[in-house]
Every structure is written in structure tokens, then in C-alpha cells.
Amino acid sequence: MVGLDSSGFNAIHASQYYAERVKMKRRRRRKYIKLSLAADVLLQQIICRIKIRRAPTTIHDIIDFGGIITKTSGILPLSVVTGDKGYPSFQ
Numbered sequence: 001m002v003g004l005d006s007s008g009f010n011a012i013h014a015s016q017y018y019a020e021r022v023k024m025k026r027r028r029r030r031k032y033i034k035l036s037l038a039a040d041v042l043l044q045q046i047i048c049r050i051k052i053r054r055a056p057t058t059i060h061d062i063i064d065f066g067g068i069i070t071k072t073s074g075i076l077p078l079s080v081v082t083g084d085k086g087y088p089s090f091q
Contacts (some may be wrong), residue, residue: 002048002072003041004083006061010031013056041082043050047067048072061086 010016011033038049049071051064065087072078 001040001042001082002038002041002069002076003037004036004061004065004068004087006034006036006064006086007082008028008034008055026041030087034061034064036061038070048075064086071086 009032032055034053034055036051036053037047039045039047049068051068053064061083065083069078069081
């Protein structure tokens with residue numbers, strides 16, 4: 001069983017608190033660092049694959065799904081793959 005998850009991180013050097021305090025100018029389209037990973041959740045609990053990309057907030061996590069699963073299947077056999085709401089199932 002493999003679990004997938006993603007998280008986004010702000011790409012600016014200033015913290016959100018500092019940016020609001022000094023009233024920094026906001027950009028129209030903010031970019032974030034997106035970290036996606038796949039981990040074995042039953043046996044060894046190891047991280048099997050990590051993908052880091054710079055992405056705007058409007059792109060969903062599903063674009064990383066195919067590459068992560070392909071690389072993970074080379075490490076261990078996949079029977080069940082689970083993910084959060086960012087990875088919708090159409091089956």
C-alpha cells in the first residue's frame with residue numbers, strides 16, 4: 001500500500017507575518033514550491049519517491065501522479081494507492 005500527498009511552500013524569503021506588517025506589494029500570481037511524495041505505509045514506512053517543482057497555485061496535484069507512481073512501482077509492487085483530495089479517482 002502506497003500513500004501519496006503534496007504540500008505547498010511559499011517561494012518568497014519573507015514570512016507572511018512580516019510581509020503583512022510592512023505592507024509588501026502583492027504579486028498578481030504567486031508561485032509556490034510544491035513537494036509531492038509517495039511512501040510505503042504498511043511494511044517499512046519508507047519514502048519511495050519525492051518530486052519538487054515550482055508551480056502556481058492553480059495547478060492540481062494530479063499532474064505529478066503518473067510520474068510518481070511509475071517510479072514507485074520500480075521500487076516495490078503496488079497493490080493499493082491512496083491519496084488525498086488533490087488526487088481524484090475517476091473509477
